[in-house]
Amino acid sequence: MRKLVLKTLLTMFVLSAFKSMAIDISGVVSAPGEGPLPGVSIVIKGTTIGTISDFDGKFKLQAPDESSTLVFSTIGFETMEVPVGNKTYFEISMVADTKVLNEVVVTALGISREKKSLGFSQQEIGGESLTEARSNNVVNALSGKIAGVRISSNGGPGSGSYIQIRGASSVSGNNEPLIVINGVPMQQYNNNTFGGGLSEINPDNIKEVSVLKGPNAAALYGSRAANGVILVTTKDGSGTKGLGVDFNSNYTVERPFIKPDFQDIYGGGNGYRTWYSDGWSGVIQPDAYDQYFAAYGNVSPSTTGTAGTDESWGAPMDGRLTRQWWTGTDVAPLVPQPNNWEEYWDTGTTLTNSVALSGGNSSGNFRLSYSNMFQKGIAAFNDFKRDNFSLTSGYNINKWLKANVNAEYVKSGGNRNYQSGSQFIWSHRHVSWDRLAQWEDYLDTHIQRGNDTDPPNWQHTYFTNPFFMNELLPTTNDKDRILGNIALTATLTENLKLMLRSGTDVWTDTRINISNFERVRNGNRSPGRFSEEVLRRQETNHDFLLSYDKLFGNDFSVAAQAGGNLRTNYYKRNYTSVGELVVDGVYNLSNANPSLNTAESRIEQSEVQSVYGSAQFGLKNALFLDLTARNDWSSTLPTNNNSYFYPSASLSAVLSDLMDISGPVLSFAKVRGSWAQVGNDASPYQLSQTFRSGGSWNGSVPQYYENTELANAFLKPEITTGLEFGADLRFFKSKLALDVTYYDQTTKNQILGVEISKASGYNSRILNAGSVNNKGIEITLSGTAIETPTGFKWETSLNYARNRNKVLELAEGLDTYTLQTRRGLASIATIGQPYGTLFGIGFAKTDDGQIIYSNGLPVVESTPQILGNIQPDWTGGFSNTFTYKNISLNALIDARIGGDFYDEGTATARWTGQYEETAIGREEGVIGKGVMNVGTAEAPVYVPNDVIVAGNQFYGYNNPRRYHEAAIFDGTYVKLREVSLGYKFSPEFLAKVKIQNAKLSLVGRNVLMLFSNHPHIDPEVDAYGGNSQGFNYGQLPNSRSLGFNLSLGF
Secondary structure (H helix, E strand, C coil), rough: HHHHHHHHHHHHHHHHHHHHHCCHHHHHEEECEEEECCCCCCEEEECEEEEEEECEEEEEEECCCCCEEEEECCCEECCEEEEECCCCEEEEEEEHHHHHHCCCCECCHHCEHHHHHHCEEEEEEEHHHHCCCCCCCCHHCCCCCCCCCCCCCECCCCCCEEECCCCCCCEEEEECEEEEEEEEEECCHHHCCCCCCCHCCCCHHHEEEEECCCCCHHHHHHHHHHCEEEEECCCCCCCCEEEEEEEEEEEEEEEECCCCCCCCCCCEEEEEEEECCCCCCEECCHHHHHHHHHHHHHCCCCCEEEEECCCEEECEECCCCCCCCCCCCCCCCCCCCCCCHHHHCCEEEEEEEEEEEEEEECEEEEEEEEEEEECCCCCCEEEEEEEEEEEEEEEECCCCCEEEEEEEEEEEECCCCCCCCCCCCCCCCCCCCCHHCCCCHHHHCCCCCCCCCCCCCCCCCCCCCCHHHHHHCCEEEEEEEEEEEEEEECCCCCEEEEEEEEEEEEEEEEEEEEEEECCEEEEEEECCCCEEEEEEEEEEEEEEEEEEEECCCEEEEEEEEEEEEEEEEEEEEEEEECCECCCEEEEECCCEEECCCCCEEEEEEEEEEEEEEEEEEEEECCCEEEEEEEEEEEEECCCCEEEEEEEEEEEEHHHHHHHHCCCCCCCEEEEEEEEEEECCCCCCCCCCCCCCEEEEEEEEEEEEECCEEECCCCCCCEEEEEEEEEEEEEECCEEEEEEEEEEEEEEECCEEECCHHHHHCCCCEEECCCEEEEEEEEEEEEEEECCCCCCCCEEEEEEEEEEEEEEEEECCCCCEEEEECCCCCEEEEEEECCCEEEEHHHHHEEECEEEECHHHCCCCCCCCEEEEEEECCCEEEEEEEECCCEEEEEEEEEEECCCCCEEEHHHHHCCCCCCCHHHHCCCCCCCCCCCCCCCCCCCCEEEECCEEECHHEEEEECCCCHHHHHHHHEEEEEEEEEEEEEEEHHHHHHHCCCCEEEEEEEEEEEEEEECCCCCCCCCCCCCCCCCCCEEECCCCCCCEEEEEEEECCC
């Protein structure tokens, strides 16, 4: 008892002594001209002890002792550290953080500007936001983060992505933005399968991405700026003290994101029968009569097997004994295979490792990096590998001359021979894909016709074993790319600089497609075949830029630039197709039957010469006028009409400075407006007739044919004229920022291949005809929602974009221009409608939109009609970052609302009885939802449809080849696109292990589908790429990826 009393007294004494050392601190926080500042964080440095100032700027807290330091921080002001010493009351005057209000950004031609001076919309993303929950394609990492930017992609390893800013402006030309890396354009010729362009850049090297959204921001790029510009600035080692090493490792596993809802009640076949005979629906042989009778109770000499039908309207999977593709002459229970979707797909993996060495001092800076990425796809034998080597360096040769070098070498390639998801659109629901993958185990038991040699499979009429195809018929590519530039910048006077730069982007891609092996199918022999395609592109740019910058007094500033550019483009394609291999399996051009070979070659060259200038005038650092002008001379246009002038003007006013209206609520206000003209150049060789190769006749005499498209010697470039207005507002000491933009831009002189009478000897003629208008609004709301003295912070950003597109006119006498067709369904540009209108055969409907039925089946319209449009109603993103001490949580929601697409795959899977809805009513029949006419055609009377029809008959009207409307689906989706949970290791721990910084994160991409109107697949599709948006058929499904990311700095 005495010991307990003594311990208690001793504890109270120690606590009392400690408390006597604590100091009661109070004070007030204010800012010059603004009075008291509420919400300022006051923390004892190195502890979690803190508070925030109240509405009157007052605060109170206890400091441990006199050696403590108070840290004052809030958005819009510089952080201050004040020693406690022997003071107990503090009057703190915060200093405005000019870096927040005078943020410097990179604009067109690499010119650095204060963001507040810009008269157009531009948005930036830091490189770190592209690498945490990373995509293997850096383009996909932009999705949902920038208002007005839409990304379309597919799930293939190393595949490309389609970028569109503010809608489609060109009916037949390029609709993707110009990509500029460190001031030099990069060729954005991406392929839906093989990728390309920005997708090949190592994201770990990116410092910042700036998006110039419209012609107003991109006017200085002239004939290439109609679709906006994406500027990429890479890390260069500047700011590094001494030598630094950065290492990053990212590992993820991937599985298909969305699984369709299949029916697991009825097997493959038709007529409620499932029976494998020979893979072709051959007649059932007498040796199987007893087995067949036991399963179905009826057999005749003309009864056939059902494996040749590619549908699942077969027998109930109730365990009855049937012959199947793998049983030979035996039978096995017909049972569901509910996991056959999971069995078909592999678990994909992606491993990315990168290391960078950087350094800097007063003489210069450098960054040398290497990155290796290997992706094993979710489809068997699909893979992709990429190696990036890069160097960025700057060196001060003397006081007035500096040299910069940027270079990146990319080595990439892999096998992208994915056999499409049509396997699940047509196949038999009782098939085990695990068993199909082990097809070699069934070579002795598998039955097929006569001397057929196809590998074992569930059928042979239309399909070959997909695992065999993926393994033995690869589609590979091997690509080398070099991208870089060298620049010299001379400071001629205090206000005058001259930059000289030369850069190139060159790549070669060798693609080999093994399309067939020697085999016999249904008694017919087909030889081995393959093709080899070699592509080479190069773009070279030579630039000079003279820059003048002068401040006159304290109120007036002038910045001016004048420059020129010489751009050359080269493209070469050599293609050889071997129609028959002499020795099967030896894929060499010399191992061929020459008479069946096809050889093609194409070369394109073009040149553009440009001069440009710009001037920025500033008054009181609050009112800014920008003027730009550019003239291009293009070799792809007629000699006497190849000069085109592209001007722009913008005005911005910082009202909070001009009118002195900033206060506790409104801290910054700017309005802006701009007008600009930019272009979209013509492709080479459209001015005069060209000839195309037709291969060789009888393996010897080459054949050439005149192009069936009539050239136009008077062609002009497409011209986009844009008008833009906007406002930038910041509230509560810049804790909340609002950016609103309205734009209206029209592209005229559309370059179209217009169909003409074939009596002329040609199919079409190239014309300048038509115009397309895009108008819309973009809103970005961002800021710090919560910040507490305990170290918790919530930063959020919300963006919204709505674009309205309309085709205003086409060529004289032409109302419709076809963009893409599939099964008779067309995506068109038609006057008065948005670009990408879907046009095809639909069902008859009442005025209120109900489908009209006759005899239980939909009434089909006799003429094509508008069925939908690919353009979304709006797109948006919602980004959140939660930070507590060393822990951070990032989440991004990405939304696309509206827009239609032609999903041939889903409609076909209904037609063939694959999806769960097709199992309903198979025994008792189906009643279609709609009405029927019990009156006359002239005086219709509609009542609810009540006619029962057979299920396969009803779903036959989902055949997308005949009834296009059945395949039109809503493209709406809301996804939890990215999630990362990270932990930054403490400085105390890192000091022990000799590491400067370290962060470990759990990461996920395509984590959750929050909302979709599509019943079976992820509606984010891009089957064909380019301008052929809005189509899907068995596309490789997008993947959900989960993994970790480790970043280390030394």
